[in-house]
Structure formats: C-alpha cells, structure tokens
Amino acid sequence: MVSRFSSVLLFFYFFSAPAFAREVTDAVGVRIELSEKPLRIVTLAPSLGELVSVFLGADLARIVGVSEYSDVPLALKKVFSIGPYNRLNIERIASLKPDLIFATTDGNLPDQIQHLRETGMPVVVVNTDDFSEIGNSIKLVGSAIGSPAESEQVAKQFSESLERFRQAVRRRRANQAKPRVLLQLGDDPLVVVGSKTFLHHAIQLVNAENIYGDIKDRYPRPSKEDVVKRDPDVILVLALGADRSYFETLARKWGGLRNMRAVQKGRIKVLQADALLRPTLRFLEGASLLEKAIYEEK
Amino acid sequence: MKKNSFTFEVVLAFSFLIVSCFLALRFGSVFDADSSIIYQLRLPRVLLAVAVGMGLSVAGACLQALFSNPLCEPYTLGISSGAALGAVIGTTLGGFWIVSGLTISAFIGALAFTLVLYFVSIRPGNSTLTLLLSGVMMGFFGSGLVALWMSLADSNGIQAAVFWLLGDLSRARMGGAWVTLFSSCILSGALWLRSRQFDALLMGEEDAISLGVDVSVLRRRVIIVVSLLVSLCVSASGMIGFLGLLVPHLVRRRVGALHGKMLPLCAVWGATLLVIADMLARVSVRPFELPVGVVTALVGAPVFMWILLKRGSQV
Numbered sequence: 172m173v174s175r176f177s178s179v180l181l182f183f184y185f186f187s188a189p190a191f192a193r194e195v196t197d198a199v200g201v202r203i204e205l206s207e208k209p210l211r212i213v214t215l216a217p218s219l220g221e222l223v224s225v226f227l228g229a230d231l232a233r234i235v236g237v238s239e240y241s242d243v244p245l246a247l248k249k250v251f252s253i254g255p256y257n258r259l260n261i262e263r264i265a266s267l268k269p270d271l272i273f274a275t276t277d278g279n280l281p282d283q284i285q286h287l288r289e290t291g292m293p294v295v296v297v298n299t300d301d302f303s304e305i306g307n308s309i310k311l312v313g314s315a316i317g318s319p320a321e322s323e324q325v326a327k328q329f330s331e332s333l334e335r336f337r338q339a340v341r342r343r344r345a346n347q348a349k350p351r352v353l354l355q356l357g358d359d360p361l362v363v364v365g366s367k368t369f370l371h372h373a374i375q376l377v378n379a380e381n382i383y384g385d386i387k388d389r390y391p392r393p394s395k396e397d398v399v400k401r402d403p404d405v406i407l408v409l410a411l412g413a414d415r416s417y418f419e420t421l422a423r424k425w426g427g428l429r430n431m432r433a434v435q436k437g438r439i440k441v442l443q444a445d446a447l448l449r450p451t452l453r454f455l456e457g458a459s460l461l462e463k464a465i466y467e468e469k
Numbered sequence: 470m471k472k473n474s475f476t477f478e479v480v481l482a483f484s485f486l487i488v489s490c491f492l493a494l495r496f497g498s499v500f501d502a503d504s505s506i507i508y509q510l511r512l513p514r515v516l517l518a519v520a521v522g523m524g525l526s527v528a529g530a531c532l533q534a535l536f537s538n539p540l541c542e543p544y545t546l547g548i549s550s551g552a553a554l555g556a557v558i559g560t561t562l563g564g565f566w567i568v569s570g571l572t573i574s575a576f577i578g579a580l581a582f583t584l585v586l587y588f589v590s591i592r593p594g595n596s597t598l599t600l601l602l603s604g605v606m607m608g609f610f611g612s613g614l615v616a617l618w619m620s621l622a623d624s625n626g627i628q629a630a631v632f633w634l635l636g637d638l639s640r641a642r643m644g645g646a647w648v649t650l651f652s653s654c655i656l657s658g659a660l661w662l663r664s665r666q667f668d669a670l671l672m673g674e675e676d677a678i679s680l681g682v683d684v685s686v687l688r689r690r691v692i693i694v695v696s697l698l699v700s701l702c703v704s705a706s707g708m709i710g711f712l713g714l715l716v717p718h719l720v721r722r723r724v725g726a727l728h729g730k731m732l733p734l735c736a737v738w739g740a741t742l743l744v745i746a747d748m749l750a751r752v753s754v755r756p757f758e759l760p761v762g763v764v765t766a767l768v769g770a771p772v773f774m775w776i777l778l779k780r781g782s783q784v
Contacts, residue, residue, distance in 0.1 A: 239756070239757075252756040253756060254756045254757055254758065255757065257628045258628075258632060258757070258758065260498050260755075260756050260757070260758050261510060261639065262497050262498040262499060262502070262506060262510050262511070262751070263498045263499055263755075263756055265505070265506050265509070265510060266498075266499040266501070266502060266503075266506055280628070280629045282560075282629070282640060286640065286642070289642060290509050290510065360620075392620070
C-alpha cells in the first residue's frame, strides 16, 4: 500500500512537474510562465536591451533579438533586429523561438503585444511612466531573467541614488526660483512632454516646473502659440545621436518669437538626451545634465 | 478586340492565385521559417489578403457599374472614411477594439456612414448622381474628423492609427482571416447574382429601366452589400488603396464588360495581386515591413498607366 502510494507520488512528481518552473506577473497584470533561466531573450525597445544587458553582464549572448536602434551596449548593434519598436516584425520575433520577450507600455503597440501572446510567446510588459514604475520595471526585468536578488539590489541602488540626487538638488537650488521648462521632443508637429511620462517627473526632480504638466497625455502636441502664451523660462530641445546640427536648427527656429522670456534671455538650448530618455540606470546621468542645462551651468 | 475564352481566363487566374499563395507562404521576413511560423503567421495573412483583395476588387467593379463611372473605387462612397474614423478612435483609446485582428470600431464607423448613405438612397427623387456626390462629401467629412481626432490624440496611439490608415495586413489572425474570407465570398456572391442587372446598367439608367430593372431598388441593395463588403475589408486591413480601381479595369480588358464573367475574375485577380503585394511588403526591406498600401500604390499606378498607354483606346 505504501509502495503503491509512493509510486503514485513518484508518478505525479515526474509527470506533473511543471515544464515551466516559475511565474511572474508583469506591469499590465498578466501572469507569464517562464523557464528557470531564459536563454533566448528578445527586447522590443532600446531601453529594454540596455536594462537587460545590465543584468546579463558578460552573458550577453542570451539576447538573441533586439529592436532597431538598440546601441547600448554597442554589442547589441550586431544582434538580430526584429524591426522598430513601434512596428515590430512578428515573424522575425517568432523565428527566434524566444523563451522571454520584454515589451514596454511606452511605445510598443498593445495589439502587437497581444498578437505575440496569441502565438504563444512569453511577453513580459514593463511600465516606466514614473520613478516607482521604473524601479518596479528593474525588479521585473531582473526576476524574469532569473536574477531576482540582483534586481532587488539594482532597484534599491536606483531609488537610493535617485533620492540622493533629489536631496542634492534641493540643497543646491534651495534659494532659487523654480524655472518653468519646455522639453521639446519633436518639431512640426511640436511634440512636448505631458505628465504621464517619467520625463515630466525628471523635470520636477531637478526642481523645475513642466509647463505642460497639466496635460495628462504622454506626449501632447500643442501649438506654438500655446507655448508663447505659457511663456517658459527655458526651452530645451532634446537631441539624440551624434549629429546635433538638426536639433540646433530646431532651437534656432524659436529665435523669431522675441516676446518670449526664453528668447530674450537666450535660454533655448539643445540637450544631449540619450541618457535622459532611457528609463534605466543611466537616467540619473541624464537628469544631472538636465539640471545643468536648466540652470545654465557650464 | 478578340477576347480569350472564359474557361482559359479562369484557369489562368486560378493558377496565378495558387502560385502566388505558395510563394507568399514560402517567402517572408525570415529565410528559414518552420511550420509554426508558416501556419501561425503567414497563412492568416495570405487568407486575409485573398479575402480583402477579392472584396475590394468586386466592390470596385460593382460601384463602377452602378454609377457608370470608371473612376469609382471602393473608397469613393466615403464608407472607408467612416471606418478610418472608427479605427483611429479605437486604436488611440486602446487595444481593446481589435478582436482577432479585426478592428471592431472601424466596422462600427463604416456601418454608421453606410446608414447615412442608405437614407440618401431611399429618399424618392434622389438620382444616382446625388448618391455618388453625397458619398464623396461624406468621405471628405470623415477624413476631416480623422484629421481632427489625430491632431488632438496622444502620439503613442497615433502611430498605430497611421499604420492602419496606410493599409496593413500584419495584424492578421487565423480566426479573423477565416471570418473575413467567408463573409467576403458570400457578399461577393450576392453581388454576382445581380450581374444581369449590372449589365443592363451599362447601357445607361433609362435603358436599364426600360429593360425592366428597378434601378432604385437595385441601387439600394447594392449600396448595402457593397458597404458591408468594404467595411469588412477595411476593418480587417485598413485602407489598401488602388486595388479596387485597378483590378476591374484589367479584367474588363481581358474578358469584356459583362459582369457574369467579369466579377468572378475580379475576385480571383484581386486576391492574387494583394497576396503578391503583401509578399513584396514583407520581403523588400527586412527587418522593416512596408504597409501593403504603399506597395499597391507604388507598383499599381505605373502598371496601370503602362497598360493604358500600351493598349490605348477605351478604358
């Protein structure tokens, strides 16, 4: 009887042992079954490629596919491309047979994520809309990869450095008036930063005010007239990549509007934002550049 | 002009369709596709391309006959603008509006516009021209609303909407593709049953009436069926331009203008051309994918011009 019982137990042990060792719940509340150590990882946004690389270290070969323009670390440039983040090539993703895919709510299209899930691929979606979400995304990415302890540590490091930076800014800027800032992402149509993105929180972090903080979208597109009416103290054109000349042209375009405070004081500049735009550990680097640009330090 | 025998034409068209489907399953964004990629990703796309290509071409041919106007195409009546409006609103509000690859909000938008057209068509005394012009106006109105919505909505959602507006088969899922194919066959078949009445219309509206065709009833019914067909195609794949204009003209040159022969061939050739166009969209710029509407317009327009200039004479 006992032996029979134990053989039944044994049977269950071998045959019901889950093929998937663990489950994570992602930022949109979906539970995903993952293997103990995913070896074929695909990242659907440049920032995700960067964050995953932080955890993988030298083990970068576990990333088998990245979105276009993934260039940090440089080795990702040579990895198989699955198309741009806003128009993923689902067939190329499927051909990689990934055992873990990272997607973001800030850029990837919900229907494409749905499509990937319907074809049976394990997609973990992260959210980076504010600092606590960035912290959560770090933990989520780390634990999905299979290094939860390390990810707790990195997330803690992120939130502690963030807090230190916040305090330092507060001390440095205690007696200064809050500058009112416009972050310009695009031109024609003008794209700015609304309150539903971490860039809005970055402006607040450096003791400044986002003139479009009242708009609850991620990236609203106001008219130039509205910008003139709101009259920011500082206009920063966010530049990406090595070639700044295009962004310099955008900054000069404001020059004709002489009634604006920012134009009168000559406080329209190009800010190299490669680090700022990444909701990863590099973000604080970007935030300190943002602070310097807003307060005009050399 | 001597026409080839109808049987020959049917066999030719079907062989092209089969070959193009085979090629489309064989080639894609990656070289070494296994059976799961072919079955889960490529097959739904091919089925959807067949369904939409067929639907748009048949719809185009019927509208050209109904309005005796060679410039008519599936989007002339503005139904597609209603669909676009629905899709743009749906995609910017979130992904919940897409069921099995079919954009439900687009279908609702198209039905709303169809309803207006239907009321125009049942008002006694309204001529066919009134109906045509109302459709065109609704199209402009719809495009205006689309532009209005897009300039107010958040950038993230707009990217999805822009791809939708360019025509795109990459959302295809198995379930949605079969539904579209099945409905497209039924609606095209319903239009084919009216072939004789379309033929009568070729001689002009008054001659058709004297031949016993109740033009106003025909108009009403055809508007409903064509609108359903266009709504279905547009909500599955967005605005794939040019196909509905090009295919009926090509087919008319091969088998003449009688609809009994022409409509089935329109269906097959439309399907074939869209399958090929979608394959080109997938393979031409790896790892990117072109919206299929770009391919149909870029390849279709020069080909159409070439045929026109080569053969000259009548359209």
